[in-house]
Each structure stands twice: as C-alpha cells, then as structure tokens.
Amino acid sequence: MKIMLATNEPSLESQVADRFARAPYFVIYDTSTEKFESVENAVDMAHGMGPKAVQIAIDNGAEVLISALPGGNAMEALKSAGISAYDGRGFKVSEAVEKFKNGELKKA
Amino acid sequence: MKIAVLSGKGGTGKTTVATNLAYSLHRDGKKIQLLDTDAEEPNSHIFFDVNYTSEESVNILIPKINRNVCTHCGKCAQACEFSAISVSPKHIMVFEYLCHGCGVCSMVCPVNAISEEPKEIGKVRLGRTKEGISFGEGVLNVGEPSPVRVIRQLKKHIDQNAEVVVLDSPPGTSCPVVETLQDVDFAVLVTEPTPFGLHDLKLSVKAISDLNIPMGVVLNRYDGSYVKVEKYLKEENIPLMMKIPYDVDIARSYSNGKLFSEVKSEYVAKFNHLFQKIEAMSKC
Numbered sequence: 001m002k003i004m005l006a007t008n009e010p011s012l013e014s015q016v017a018d019r020f021a022r023a024p025y026f027v028i029y030d031t032s033t034e035k036f037e038s039v040e041n042a043v044d045m046a047h048g049m050g051p052k053a054v055q056i057a058i059d060n061g062a063e064v065l066i067s068a069l070p071g072g073n074a075m076e077a078l079k080s081a082g083i084s085a086y087d088g089r090g091f092k093v094s095e096a097v098e099k100f101k102n103g104e105l106k107k108a
Numbered sequence: 109m110k111i112a113v114l115s116g117k118g119g120t121g122k123t124t125v126a127t128n129l130a131y132s133l134h135r136d137g138k139k140i141q142l143l144d145t146d147a148e149e150p151n152s153h154i155f156f157d158v159n160y161t162s163e164e165s166v167n168i169l170i171p172k173i174n175r176n177v178c179t180h181c182g183k184c185a186q187a188c189e190f191s192a193i194s195v196s197p198k199h200i201m202v203f204e205y206l207c208h209g210c211g212v213c214s215m216v217c218p219v220n221a222i223s224e225e226p227k228e229i230g231k232v233r234l235g236r237t238k239e240g241i242s243f244g245e246g247v248l249n250v251g252e253p254s255p256v257r258v259i260r261q262l263k264k265h266i267d268q269n270a271e272v273v274v275l276d277s278p279p280g281t282s283c284p285v286v287e288t289l290q291d292v293d294f295a296v297l298v299t300e301p302t303p304f305g306l307h308d309l310k311l312s313v314k315a316i317s318d319l320n321i322p323m324g325v326v327l328n329r330y331d332g333s334y335v336k337v338e339k340y341l342k343e344e345n346i347p348l349m350m351k352i353p354y355d356v357d358i359a360r361s362y363s364n365g366k367l368f369s370e371v372k373s374e375y376v377a378k379f380n381h382l383f384q385k386i387e388a389m390s391k392c
Contacts, residue, residue: 047253048191048206055185058196073203081196 006067010038050074114277116308126276132379147246168209
C-alpha cells in the first residue's frame with residue numbers, strides 16, 4: 001500500500017509539514033517495498049492547491065494521506081477518491097509511518 | 109475618453125472622486141457615463157437617485173460531467189489551470205468555486221463526457237441618475253470568489269456616444285483592478301496623506317506603469333501635515349493634479365450620502381479643471 005506524506009524535506013527523517021497542500025514536498029512511501037519516492041510541490045496558485053495536492057496523491061496511487069489537517073476542498077476530493085487522511089503533525093516521516101501501521105494515528 | 113478612478117488603499121476617496129467628477133462634468137454639459145466596477149461593494153449609486161432600467165445576469169459556464177460516459181482518464185484535471193476538477197479511478201468531482209469558466213476541460217475530454225452549463229455569479233444593473241447621467245454597476249453574488257467576469261460584462265455596456273466614461277474601480281492592484289483598467293485612457297489615483305496611503309499608492313503606480321496607462325494623482329483629505337506623498341510624486345515625476353482639503357463640510361456631505369460638489373458648488377469648476385488636465389495629459 002502507498003502512503004503519501006506532506007513533508008518539509010524529501011526524506012524519511014523529515015518532519016511531517018504543518019500544512020498539507022502547501023507543504024514543500026510529498027513523500028510517497030510504499031509499505032510493501034519499504035521504499036519511497038518524493039515529489040517537489042510547486043506552490044503556484046492562490047486557490048485550488050488542496051485539490052491539486054490530492055490529485056498528486058491520486059496519480060501516485062496513494063490510499064492513505066498523512067499530513068496536517070487538509071482544508072475543505074481537499075477533504076472533499078480525498079473523500080471522493082477514497083483516500084483516508086491521518087493527522088501526522090509533530091512526527092518524523094518514519095515515525096508517522098510506524099504509528100500509522102500500529103493504528104496509533106488519529107484520522108484527520 | 110475613459111477615465112478609471114482607483115487607489116491601492118481602500119477608503120481613500122475613489123468613489124468620492126469618481127462620483128463628483130461625473131457630476132461636475134455633467135453639470136458642465138458633457139455627456140457622461142458613470143460605471144461602478146467595484147462589484148464586491150458597489151456604492152456609487154448611494155450618491156445619486158438612480159432609476160434602474162435593466163438588469164442582466166452574469167453567468168460563467170461550469171463543467172457538467174456525464175458520469176456514465178467518463179472514463180476517468182484524468183485529462184481534464186491535468187488541463188485545468190485552477191485545479192477545479194479532481195479525477196480518481198472511481199470518481200470525478202468539480203469545484204465550482206475554483207472554476208473560472210474557461211471551458212478547456214470540455215475541449216480536452218476525449219469521450220465528450222463534459223458539457224457546460226451556466227451558473228450565475230452576479231448581475232449588471234443599468235439606468236440613469238435623476239440628473240441624467242448614464243449609470244451602470246456590477247454586483248457580485250455573495251460568496252463568489254472573483255468579480256472579473258462581472259466587470260467585463262459591465263464594460264460591454266460602455267456608451268460609445270458618451271464624451272466621458274468614469275469608472276469607479278475596486279481597491280487594490282489585483283485582477284478586478286486590472287480588468288477595470290483594460291482599454292482606459294487615463295488612471296486617476298486617489299490617495300491620502302498617510303504612510304498607509306503612500307505605501308499602497310506605490311503599489312498602484314507599479315501596476316499602472318506595467319499597463320502603460322497615463323496617470324495622475326488626487327490627494328484627498330489634504331491638511332499639509334504629511335508631505336512624503338508629495339515628495340514621492342515629485343521624485344517619480346507623477347503629476348499631483350488636485351488636492352481635496354481635510355474639510356468638515358466635505359466629510360459631512362459624504363456622511364449624508366451627498367455629493368460635496370453639489371453642496372460646495374465651487375468644486376464643479378475644480379473637477380472640470382481636473383478633467384482639462386486629464387485631457388491634456390492623455391494626449392501626450
């Protein structure tokens with residue numbers, strides 16, 4: 001399963017960013033291979049960043065999102081795409097993934 | 109001759125100058141049209157007794173998805189500049205408030221699953237003031253994010269027979285102001301002698317310079333105490349065309365929704381003098 005995390009840096013040591021759609025990077029972590037890829041997030045619009053970020057999750061086949069709390073438009077898009085969102089604030093990427101696996105993250 | 113009255117800062121006196129300018133030129137016998145393009149809060153009409161004669165809807169076309177036909181290929185979402193469509197393998201959704209109505213989604217859809225249907229975002233109202241000034245205003249519906257289309261539709265009603273069209277612009281320097289400034293002959297910048305007025309005046313000057321429109325400044329509520337605005341204008345070689353003093357009579361007439369040039373009739377000549385300067389400058 002693939003998990004997308006909104007992060008400050010493109011690494012597993014990065015903190016989960018305190019914003020979702022305007023986070024500097026997205027890390028896409030594959031739980032079956034334990035490998036990850038990262039996507040730099042081009043923040044270039046005044047509006048519509050939420051759906052744009054959700055589209056990145058959809059296009060990368062993520063089933064789960066770990067980030068700060070997504071906004072209204074993003075939540076609607078996530079719901080429509082069947083992606084569950086979890087609150088990963090305060091954790092490193094690696095910690096957040098572990099906590100998610102153990103069922104310790106709160107749903108956003 | 110189309111004159112836009114604008115300012116970076118809100119509350120400097122755009123509407124005061126636009127309405128008194130329109131009134132004074134009308135009093136001088138000119139054929140005038142006043143258009144209020146501040147569609148988020150159009151209030152020029154308060155200074156007049158307007159007899160509205162027509163009202164029309166401003167619509168944008170938003171995509172309507174035929175879900176039985178959509179293959180979820182995602183081409184529409186890729187093409188949309190505003191992320192107004194989200195496509196997943198199972199669902200497709202449209203964010204109406206993000207949609208700018210450009211129609212590119214329906215153009216790129218390979219299976220014709222997207223049609224377009226109109227959605228009202230505002231209104232254009234037209235009429236005539238009691239004095240006989242042709243009047244129009246754009247009114248954006250509450251909750252709509254952008255008045256640009258409302259302004260564009262209002263400007264289609266510019267009277268080609270009017271000698272002078274005065275446009276009362278929204279504040280700021282973003283899209284609604286740029287839309288107002290399209291095809292105008294002169295920009296009158298209204299500011300006040302405060303650090304806030306000066307700061308936002310500089311933003312406006314930058315925007316108008318980029319659009320290459322001749323401009324001049326009206327300094328409102330002038331009392332001579334803060335001179336940095338005048339200093340800046342001199343340095344930048346921008347003409348200071350008129351000073352409206354800090355005057356309790358002017359403030360009082362404004363508070364009562366009255367045109368101060370009607371109460372203090374010497375201003376009719378002063379605004380006509382302002383227009384003569386505008387005319388001279390717009391020809392350079």
